[in-house]
Amino acid sequence: MPTLAKRNWRAIAQQMEQIVGKSGVVWTPEELLVFECDGLASYKQRPALAVLPRTTEEASRVLALCYREGLPFVARGSGTGLSGGALPVEGCVLVVTARMNRILAIDLDNHQVVVQPGVINNWVTQAVSGAGFYYAPDPSSQSICSIGGNVAENSGGVHCLKYGVTTNHVLGLKLVLPDGEIVDVGGPVPESPGYDLAGVFVGSEGTLGIAAEITLRLLRSAESIRVLLADFATVEAAGSAVTAIIAAGIVPGGMEIMDNLSINAVEDVVATECYPRDAGAILLVEVDGLAVEVEATSTQVEALCREAGARAVRSATDPAERLKLWKGRKAAFAAMGRRAPNYYVQDGVIPRTKLQCVLQQIELLSKKHGYPVANVFHAGDGNLHPLILYDGRIAGELEKVEILGGEILKLCVAVGGSISGEHGIGAEKRCYMSDMFTPADLETMQWVRAVFDPKGLANPTKLFPTPRTCGEAARAESEARFAAVERF
Amino acid sequence: MENQPRLAVPRAFDANHPPDAQMIDTCVHCGFCLATCPSYRVLGTEMDSPRGRIYLMDALNEGEISLSQATAGHFDSCLGCLACVSTCPSGVQYDQLIAATRPQVERNVERSVPDRLLRALIFNLLPYPRRLRPLLLALIPYQKLGVQKLVRKSGLLQKFAPRLAAMESILPAVPASAFAAPMPERVAAQGKQRFRVGMITGCVQRLFFDRVNRATLRVLTAIGCEVVIPRSQGCCAALPQHQGQSAQARQMARDLIDSFADSNVDYLIINAAGCGHTLKEYGHILADDPVYRERAAAFAAKVRDVQEFLYWAKILVPLQPIADGPLAVVYQDACHLLHGQRISLQPRQLLAQIPGVQVREPVDAALCCGSAGVYNILQPEIGEELGRQKVENLLATGAVLIASANPGCTLQIRKHLELTGQAVPVRHPMELIDAAIRGVKVADLPAS
Numbered sequence A: 001m002p003t004l005a006k007r008n009w010r011a012i013a014q015q016m017e018q019i020v021g022k023s024g025v026v027w028t029p030e031e032l033l034v035f036e037c038d039g040l041a042s043y044k045q046r047p048a049l050a051v052l053p054r055t056t057e058e059a060s061r062v063l064a065l066c067y068r069e070g071l072p073f074v075a076r077g078s079g080t081g082l083s084g085g086a087l088p089v090e091g092c093v094l095v096v097t098a099r100m101n102r103i104l105a106i107d108l109d110n111h112q113v114v115v116q117p118g119v120i121n122n123w124v125t126q127a128v129s130g131a132g133f134y135y136a137p138d139p140s141s142q143s144i145c146s147i148g149g150n151v152a153e154n155s156g157g158v159h160c161l162k163y164g165v166t167t168n169h170v171l172g173l174k175l176v177l178p179d180g181e182i183v184d185v186g187g188p189v190p191e192s193p194g195y196d197l198a199g200v201f202v203g204s205e206g207t208l209g210i211a212a213e214i215t216l217r218l219l220r221s222a223e224s225i226r227v228l229l230a231d232f233a234t235v236e237a238a239g240s241a242v243t244a245i246i247a248a249g250i251v252p253g254g255m256e257i258m259d260n261l262s263i264n265a266v267e268d269v270v271a272t273e274c275y276p277r278d279a280g281a282i283l284l285v286e287v288d289g290l291a292v293e294v295e296a297t298s299t300q301v302e303a304l305c306r307e308a309g310a311r312a313v314r315s316a317t318d319p320a321e322r323l324k325l326w327k328g329r330k331a332a333f334a335a336m337g338r339r340a341p342n343y344y345v346q347d348g349v350i351p352r353t354k355l356q357c358v359l360q361q362i363e364l365l366s367k368k369h370g371y372p373v374a375n376v377f378h379a380g381d382g383n384l385h386p387l388i389l390y391d392g393r394i395a396g397e398l399e400k401v402e403i404l405g406g407e408i409l410k411l412c413v414a415v416g417g418s419i420s421g422e423h424g425i426g427a428e429k430r431c432y433m434s435d436m437f438t439p440a441d442l443e444t445m446q447w448v449r450a451v452f453d454p455k456g457l458a459n460p461t462k463l464f465p466t467p468r469t470c471g472e473a474a475r476a477e478s479e480a481r482f483a484a485v486e487r488f
Numbered sequence B: 001m002e003n004q005p006r007l008a009v010p011r012a013f014d015a016n017h018p019p020d021a022q023m024i025d026t027c028v029h030c031g032f033c034l035a036t037c038p039s040y041r042v043l044g045t046e047m048d049s050p051r052g053r054i055y056l057m058d059a060l061n062e063g064e065i066s067l068s069q070a071t072a073g074h075f076d077s078c079l080g081c082l083a084c085v086s087t088c089p090s091g092v093q094y095d096q097l098i099a100a101t102r103p104q105v106e107r108n109v110e111r112s113v114p115d116r117l118l119r120a121l122i123f124n125l126l127p128y129p130r131r132l133r134p135l136l137l138a139l140i141p142y143q144k145l146g147v148q149k150l151v152r153k154s155g156l157l158q159k160f161a162p163r164l165a166a167m168e169s170i171l172p173a174v175p176a177s178a179f180a181a182p183m184p185e186r187v188a189a190q191g192k193q194r195f196r197v198g199m200i201t202g203c204v205q206r207l208f209f210d211r212v213n214r215a216t217l218r219v220l221t222a223i224g225c226e227v228v229i230p231r232s233q234g235c236c237a238a239l240p241q242h243q244g245q246s247a248q249a250r251q252m253a254r255d256l257i258d259s260f261a262d263s264n265v266d267y268l269i270i271n272a273a274g275c276g277h278t279l280k281e282y283g284h285i286l287a288d289d290p291v292y293r294e295r296a297a298a299f300a301a302k303v304r305d306v307q308e309f310l311y312w313a314k315i316l317v318p319l320q321p322i323a324d325g326p327l328a329v330v331y332q333d334a335c336h337l338l339h340g341q342r343i344s345l346q347p348r349q350l351l352a353q354i355p356g357v358q359v360r361e362p363v364d365a366a367l368c369c370g371s372a373g374v375y376n377i378l379q380p381e382i383g384e385e386l387g388r389q390k391v392e393n394l395l396a397t398g399a400v401l402i403a404s405a406n407p408g409c410t411l412q413i414r415k416h417l418e419l420t421g422q423a424v425p426v427r428h429p430m431e432l433i434d435a436a437i438r439g440v441k442v443a444d445l446p447a448s
Ligand SMILES: Cc1cc2nc3c(=O)[nH]c(=O)nc-3n(C[C@H](O)[C@H](O)[C@H](O)COP(=O)(O)OP(=O)(O)OC[C@H]3O[C@@H](n4cnc5c(N)ncnc54)[C@H](O)[C@@H]3O)c2cc1C
Pocket: A038, A039, A074, A075, A076, A077, A078, A079, A080, A081, A082, A084, A085, A086, A097, A117, A138, A139, A140, A141, A144, A145, A146, A147, A148, A149, A150, A151, A152, A153, A154, A155, A156, A157, A158, A205, A206, A207, A209, A210, A211, A212, A333, A334, A422, A423, A426, A459, B029, B030, B031
């Protein structure tokens, strides 16, 4: 394999141009600059080339060329990932799916659609809503994140409490493997014998190949939907309302908490004027189903909120009103841009019962490290999104913030949770994998990876810890904390 | 993480008002703005998205990259539709960033000879009705004698000069009204006078859409406005301003302010979306001009889009049906109204006041139609694709009439309707309101 420095990128670019056309290849250094990061802008690496195929066939030829030349490749959808999954690796070809943006087939009788990976999450619902259907997984970034990215990250959203995450809605995949071969896994029939290879691919973060066509399951729109917005004096009170709702056997479509800092940041920018600025926390609960059921459940939820100390509860059934109640929540991350030049978002999962205690600990950590932490989270499934605010222009700040983020993650693991709910591991959290998994666990995963990608070309260095990426310091740290756990 | 060497180049923007670094810093790289960016929708390349362009501006500010033709091309590909400003949850004011970038490109990037010639032609012709009018005379034989058909059919122009072809293809038939007597300088209100307003007639609007101006005038007087229309007024400066021709824009702005200097009006009414947006920006455009600064701000504060004004002032006269039976109308959002002035509800509600009118909503209403001032002439491929998509989405609503409040959008939509062989009329909302006030059916209005 020729060394990186000696590669004739111009010649490779020309071969790529023959596959995808001139406009589909980006090769000048100044243009490539914009591809150097995804939604996690603190990690940067310029790719050697960016290529934009339009069809499965073109994607296959692009990967075959990479395979022949031994070039690593990284897939990129809309670049909204928050863990550096689409961060290029040195000397790689970035395969951008933005032009693979067609809905290929809509089969309403069987509640299915087939889409190209660059189709935006929202477009799916838009295309079928007229007929009374929708696509359930709804990340906050749904207006722009791609289905390919959702599949790779196994993305979730506010409605995943009741309906499950992406993997529960992917029926089949047409994959381009790292050698360019095209294979079908899963299929239109929900239950098929043999290995669940579609299940293996979902959440693989671009390390097993590229999803080129995706068959998604559609759901029927609920007859009735009601959103309740309760505001509390403290986050703890909001947390106890969540516990009470779940304990009552209610499974709402979604249940979200935002704390005071997040509320104010959102009101500054989006000005929804429905989140009271003086509330310690707000709780958003969406109840859906048959009209009578929604009516009864909403009354019950409202009573439970009041019992837990809600100062006020308002609700909406009208689509525009509901959208308004959700709008601030969906804009919560980005709204932080007004509060501080940078934010660092964490994505940990904890058992629901530990919510109050973990939030208190986070508050202590925030004080100890001296960075404000805003909390926005999928309360129903214990998926926390602490947002650490800082100023990245000051040298050394990011590193300190990452240490704080790491402590929060370890806290999640220590109480029996996980280091990623839905944003993936990517480049950012690969070093914490060994906090969660035993060496044997990790080795098993590597075997699976090697079956799909024997040359190690697909998004290399992501998802798993390597000595080069994690370094000795990170490892010594985690060993000290979890001395009893074996690692490699 | 930074393994590749940064290019060592000097600061790539000059010191004259580069885009504000602090504003750039409020961008958190979330990518939400990509969803409604028309150039990204067509090209799929990050450099042609708002997030990518902001990233390039930042790198140029920092001197990490040079302002090469390749880089500049991605600023040129921006339609200036401002959808990204509406979408951004972090409050990034991209409009100000791109407005600061365009003059940098004009000053510091060497354009190719054909590009320079085309731009010179546009900027020296379109904003000047007096220069355009004789040219239009010459166009009449071109259109009437079948030369136009021949040229379009041969595809030669398309092949050798695609951008000239684009310019040619949106040319509307030259209306006789382009040479009709100018509008009176003062018209009294009908009934009790409620306001005294100035009317800005626009440059392209005046020649190609004289009917719209006359309809606007009738509507304004009907609802109780005395209307002042100084004959000395020229172009509002939108055209040069959107393309970074700052000096030309400032001069035009000063001239227009002077035209209305002694008019003593309550409001200045404009019926073209693009012009309205620029008129409201006069305070910014002349912020560095010690003589005009205050006058410009005062002028801008009086500017109202005609629909914004009507909705606020209320149409206190009865409206009659404009069709026999119900009429499905789709309102096409002009970017400079929707994103530039946040006006979307008012036009829809005005239309809905006409008895029998049902207002339909298209998919991707917030996405630009690709006209964007002179964009469809300068960047024909992107403009074409957007125009095609827009017409498809508008027609999918089942509407039998399209309402468009901007001359550029109207020309673009008509062209693409023609390409798909659809005979759906496109009218300015003022034409419809005027018809409803006068009790005329749309079918009986003179052809567009
Ligand atoms: C403001 C904000 C809010 C967010 N909210 C949520 C949320 O609520 N829930 C949530 O789960 N996530 C959320 N995210 C994270 C992000 O939007 C999701 O991870 C999303 O699925 C990424 O999609 P993308 O198209 O941007 O993918 P990218 O960022 O471009 O890529 C993500 C990963 O997918 C891989 N990939 C992309 N396309 C393919 C393909 N076709 N085949 C194989 N691999 C591929 C890439 O290599 C990379 O590893 C949020 C992000 C932001 C910025």
